[in-house]
Amino acid sequence: MMKFYYAPYTCALASHIALEEAGADYEAIRIDFKSAQQLSPDYLSINPKGRVPALVTGRGVITETPAILAYVAQTNPGSELAPIDDPFAFAEVQSITSYLCSTVHPAHSHGIRGSRWADDPAALEAMKAKVPQNMTDNFNVLENRYFRGPWVMGDKYTIVDPYLFTISEWLKQDTVDINKFPRIADHFNRMKQRPAVAKAVAEERGKI
Amino acid sequence: MMKFYYAPYTCALASHIALEEAGADYEAIRIDFKSAQQLSPDYLSINPKGRVPALVTGRGVITETPAILAYVAQTNPGSELAPIDDPFAFAEVQSITSYLCSTVHPAHSHGIRGSRWADDPAALEAMKAKVPQNMTDNFNVLENRYFRGPWVMGDKYTIVDPYLFTISEWLKQDTVDINKFPRIADHFNRMKQRPAVAKAVAEERGKI
Numbered sequence: 001m002m003k004f005y006y007a008p009y010t011c012a013l014a015s016h017i018a019l020e021e022a023g024a025d026y027e028a029i030r031i032d033f034k035s036a037q038q039l040s041p042d043y044l045s046i047n048p049k050g051r052v053p054a055l056v057t058g059r060g061v062i063t064e065t066p067a068i069l070a071y072v073a074q075t076n077p078g079s080e081l082a083p084i085d086d087p088f089a090f091a092e093v094q095s096i097t098s099y100l101c102s103t104v105h106p107a108h109s110h111g112i113r114g115s116r117w118a119d120d121p122a123a124l125e126a127m128k129a130k131v132p133q134n135m136t137d138n139f140n141v142l143e144n145r146y147f148r149g150p151w152v153m154g155d156k157y158t159i160v161d162p163y164l165f166t167i168s169e170w171l172k173q174d175t176v177d178i179n180k181f182p183r184i185a186d187h188f189n190r191m192k193q194r195p196a197v198a199k200a201v202a203e204e205r206g207k208i
Numbered sequence: 209m210m211k212f213y214y215a216p217y218t219c220a221l222a223s224h225i226a227l228e229e230a231g232a233d234y235e236a237i238r239i240d241f242k243s244a245q246q247l248s249p250d251y252l253s254i255n256p257k258g259r260v261p262a263l264v265t266g267r268g269v270i271t272e273t274p275a276i277l278a279y280v281a282q283t284n285p286g287s288e289l290a291p292i293d294d295p296f297a298f299a300e301v302q303s304i305t306s307y308l309c310s311t312v313h314p315a316h317s318h319g320i321r322g323s324r325w326a327d328d329p330a331a332l333e334a335m336k337a338k339v340p341q342n343m344t345d346n347f348n349v350l351e352n353r354y355f356r357g358p359w360v361m362g363d364k365y366t367i368v369d370p371y372l373f374t375i376s377e378w379l380k381q382d383t384v385d386i387n388k389f390p391r392i393a394d395h396f397n398r399m400k401q402r403p404a405v406a407k408a409v410a411e412e413r414g415k416i
Contacts, residue, residue, distance in 0.1 A: 018302070049307070060300070062299045063306075064294070066306045067300075067306050070298070070302055071296070075296075087278070090278070090282070091282075092270065094275035095275040098309055099257070102309040102310045102314070107325075117325070117335050119334065119337075120330070122328070128330035129326070130326055134324070134325070141393045149380070162334070
């Protein structure tokens, strides 16, 4: 059985949902950020970056959300979570997961984890001040240029959907009204209806 | 023929090298950042994010380095640039490309493009001050935990190698001595000997 390491309210939720959607055989293990468990020697031996998610498989550890999502799709072909036999369509999926991890997630992180990039308290405030604009810009790109509907990639639900859902949920903390992006807002509400989403969220924090 | 949009000294070099390694049929087109061509309506119609790289294929556009790298590997199986038939080994590759795009590249960007995340000039200086430490931390993780040698993933050269090479080259600007990471420094020097690297670099800027 695989072991999936997560912390609530992090991007790990995307992979957690994908594992549920795929019906994968895994055990979810919570890492306690409040006690800095992600920096404990035990956890650093699993993920030397001190972050979640991490998926421990029979062959070794996979870290980073886009890598885990693609792995879940490829190892559970019956769940059809990505167009794994069509390199171009798969690349379109990966264009979005890469954008979410490299641009949108860091745009959000500057509000709550600015100390990654600067030590001066005034700088942290300056970063925080720009988060709403950056998240708005990023979500406008997603809403207007990439979201096809009803799911992100079109008719088929894919690994992109739980990832967008996970980051969409952060907009509230970023003081950005999700309703400025009507198609993504609708997607967010529909995602909450999926049993896999409800189960992963309940496992992480008991509510949605 | 595919069109590959790049700007010199950006992460686009990684995909450019991969296209060369694969012997792909493409035309390289330079985007002039000095005149903000990446924000022109013509280019935004290709990549609404106003960034490079972008690869225009017969079926549409692929953006984001990890997505392009995987696509080049999957569509050129004979070049053996990734273990595309082994989902776990492929996930290990993608764990590194995701880490480079989501953590290491942004760590570098805070030195030269801090205005993405804050407007206050003092904040930009505070971000810049932390770049050497963050890049050192990230490269220590790569050197000590992920780099297998002689190539990043071990005996086989993969799409991860041009990506690491591209970001390794930025260490100088980040005032981090690459020789603090002996295996990566050796990798950097060996990469420069590869014809595909020399060709891509020459096409972008005429020298290495």
